[in-house]
Amino acid sequence: MKKSFIVVGIILFLCLPGHSQVWKRNRIEIFLGVPITHYFGDIGGTSDPSSMMGIKDISIRAIRPGFSGGLGYRLTERFYAQGTLTLGLFGNSDKGSRNEARNYAFSTFGTELAAVAQFYIIPESDQNYFYSIMQVRGGLRKINKPFSLYLFAGGGGCFYRVKPLNDLVDSDRFDDSQHTAVVVPFGLGFKYQIHSRMLLGVELGGRYVLSDYLDGFSPEPSKYNDFYYVFNFKVHYRLPSNKILRKPQWTF
Numbered sequence: 001m002k003k004s005f006i007v008v009g010i011i012l013f014l015c016l017p018g019h020s021q022v023w024k025r026n027r028i029e030i031f032l033g034v035p036i037t038h039y040f041g042d043i044g045g046t047s048d049p050s051s052m053m054g055i056k057d058i059s060i061r062a063i064r065p066g067f068s069g070g071l072g073y074r075l076t077e078r079f080y081a082q083g084t085l086t087l088g089l090f091g092n093s094d095k096g097s098r099n100e101a102r103n104y105a106f107s108t109f110g111t112e113l114a115a116v117a118q119f120y121i122i123p124e125s126d127q128n129y130f131y132s133i134m135q136v137r138g139g140l141r142k143i144n145k146p147f148s149l150y151l152f153a154g155g156g157g158c159f160y161r162v163k164p165l166n167d168l169v170d171s172d173r174f175d176d177s178q179h180t181a182v183v184v185p186f187g188l189g190f191k192y193q194i195h196s197r198m199l200l201g202v203e204l205g206g207r208y209v210l211s212d213y214l215d216g217f218s219p220e221p222s223k224y225n226d227f228y229y230v231f232n233f234k235v236h237y238r239l240p241s242n243k244i245l246r247k248p249q250w251t252f
Helices: 002-015 019-026
Strands: 028-040 063-074 079-093 104-122 147-166 180-193 198-209 227-238
Touching: 028 079, 028 198, 063 227, 079 147, 079 227, 104 180, 147 198, 180 227
Parallel strands: none
Antiparallel strands: 028 063, 028 227, 063 079, 079 104, 104 147, 147 180, 180 198, 198 227
């Protein structure tokens, strides 16, 4: 009986002190992603006069691939600050739209630099991994939620160059004078932990653009700026910290 109490005491001593501070050992995180962008602007869209708040404007023709990467720093248990770099294409055409006779099309290459804050609705696990030595009886079991959910918002800039296509090439309405724009990113993200330091993620975000020239065209009068969605598949890796938390001193 005494031996059992000794074993339990040792386990508690090793596992419990500093448990709430484990997240501080994994503050820095890097990620790589494969984003898919969908552009909403003045070229393309549905042929229906009613777009149902843009739902009918969703089209496979407007989907383009990209590449992303970034670095995040965990400020608290629920807050991250993150810097991101996204390279991607935007594009669409008037084919099948209400302006099909106009026959405009474009392709834009953009580089987005942004800083965002993330707030975790479902926080990441504070333990190093999914298993607890306290549950050896009956086999090891997952005791932590391997998934997390967060909201994000921030600001940044998009540096781009437009290539006109079809009848937009010779149109005097094509405007290539702007190559930078302020963007406001926001959205929702999900992570799933597959290893103590590696996570898979999916992020759905919108980018409100303070410009109407991502497609090189702005009709008069234009009511709305350009907008695009980013659906990003990500792989995250937590960098190990050299700082080892000091265990509390026990006195008897």
